Amino acid sequence: MKTFFRLLSFSKPYHHYVPEYIVYIFLYIIFGLVNFSLLAPLLDVLFNNNFPVIEHAPHFSLSAGFFKDYFYFILNKYIQSSGKFGVLVYVCAIIFISIFLKNLFGYLSQKVLTRMRVNLLRKLRSQLFFQYSHQSLSFFHKEKKGDLLSSFSSDVVEVEGSVVNSIQIIFRDPLVILSTFAMLFYISAKLTFFTLLFFPISGFIISNLTTKLRKKSHENQTLIGVLLNMAEEAISGIRIIKGFGAEKVVTKKFDTTNNSLTKTLKTITNQKELASPISEVLGVTVVLVIIVYGGHLILDGTSGITAAAFIAYIAFYFQIIAPAKNIVNAVAALQRGLAAGERVLRIIDSKQVITEKENAIEKKSFNDKVEFKNVSFAYNEEVVINKVNFTIEKGKTIALVGESGAGKSTLSDLIPRFYDVTSGAILIDGIDIKDLTLKSLRSQIAIVSQEAILFNDTVLNNIAFGAEVIDKEAAIQAAKIANAHNFIMELDNGYETTIGDRGMRLSGGQRQRLTIARAVYKNAPILILDEATSALDTESERLVQEAIDNMMKNRTSLIIAHRLSTIRHSDEIIVMQKGQIAERGTHEELIAKDGIYSKLVRMQELK
Secondary structure, three states, X not given: OHHHHHHHHHHOOHHHOXXXXXXXXXXXXXXXHHHHHOHHHHHHHHOOOOOOOOOOOOOOOOOHHHHHXXXXXXXXXXXXXXXXXXXXXXHHHHHHHHHHHHHHHHHHHHHHHHHHHHHHHHHHHHHHHHHHHHOOHXXXXXXXXXXXXXXXXXXXXXXXXXXXXXXXXXXXXXXXXXXHHHHHHHHOHHHHHHHHXXXXXXXXHHHHHHHHHHHHHHHHHHHHHHHHHHHHHHHHOHHHHHHOOOHHHHHHHHHHHHHHHHHHHHHHHHHHHHHHHHHHHHHHHHXXXXXXXXXXXXXXOOOOOXXXXXXXXXXXXXXXXXXXXXXXXXXXXXXXXXXXXXXXXXXXXXXXXXXXXXXOEOOOOOOOEEEEEEEEEEEOOEEEEEEEEEEEEOOOEXXXXXXXXXXXXXXXXXXXXXOOOOEEEEEEOOEEHHHEOHHHHHXXXXXXXXXXXXXXXXXXXXXXXXOOOOOXXXXXXXXXXXXXXXXXXXXXXXXXXXXXXXXXXOOHHHHHHHHHHHHHHHOOOEEEEEOOOOOOOHHHHHHHHHHHHHHHOOOEEEEEOOOHHHOXXXXXXXXXXXXXXXXXXXXXXXXXXXXXXXXXXXXXXXX
């Protein structure tokens, strides 16, 4: 139940719900008991049985005996004034009022829980999204995208459908059962003690069922995550799937997992549905045993209760079956919700690797240089960057080149603290970036990556992405610098055109120019360009390179280049090999050395 109460804590503060709920549920139970308390006197009236004659109003005391005697006092007065038919009408009127009030307070208690429920789910989703938007990149390397999407969608829905929906039953129905048992003890302690012998048997059967259900629920939620991951990969990689004729292979793989999920879901559903008939059969069995045993005591004259009271006792006992059945069903359904809840909480509890120091410095400008001092970085104990030292002076352009896997992109990711260095330090104006606030550090940096990452929003909102207040004139100016203004004006709604998921309504070159416009709009003094032209055709590359040249004016730039022709005018070119600096110098100096760089240039000239 630790997971259940942890999920419930998301509905805090409880004082908004608990006092109000307790009042409503208390009145709901009281009026529910009144209905069946009136059954015995109603039967006495109908069958002309004798019932206590009380001529004087009893003295008040907070006890069941007082309310019983007072009721019979009123009943005697009605018999004297209106006869037995008048009493019958009087009792039926009280039952109607009692049922009406019971349902009214039941509805009001449900409204309180609904308020609690929607706030719980709102906070749960907010916490998940906060984790997704604030976690470091290493978190997303370890987690599968399908699992993350599954937690945000199906897991939260499962929590809502089982855990949250069970709140009313778990907090209301046990109180109904306890109060009903109190009445049963009041009517006949002997019979009630006899019935308690059957509860351990029922508890064992239900407990065994729910344990199996919880285990299968974990398996079910894991398989859903795997399926979502497969679906996401298929949608993202549809060109490759079709290009390699792999439709049959991926479909077969999906069907295998889907069949496993279907089998697991069938088992879960069957076990869940089995809980209800088992609880009902057990409940009715107990009632039938009570009828036989209690009837035997009444016929022998050793029960101490009248026939009418015994019928009322049976009616009360039937009142236990419905809430007991609800509790069993809720506990069975709860197992799936708790399994989903554990997955959600695992993500919420994931520690953020990239954190700020308590008294972090807020840096408002870039004045001097960026320094890499003996920087090393390892990922999963594999050394990716090994003791790298270099400096980027303000206004200068440094280019990183080398084979794939040499550590170029990783090195650039260390500057905005997408990852933290394993050893050494990166300094901006002599200050370790770990001593800066993340917001002020990243406000000094604009990034243009190889993959043009855009959002399903308008052109204007993509250019001004991250800005709380959008300056349209500045966005237009940024688009002009990025050679994007002309094609934007040719779109259906200009800057208000929605560009689709990942900007798929635009060409590759147009998407890349929009990302450059976004970097220009940010107006950050430090630029990181990660192979921004490598995926483009010649004409698009020319336009994008021209936009990059415009953007780089009067800025400090770190360029990761695949096409070496684009970086020949850099102030310094650093050649990376296996996470270390193998060569460094200007284009002419490196050509003269006739080393790795010179070899790379010759290879590209041959293409």
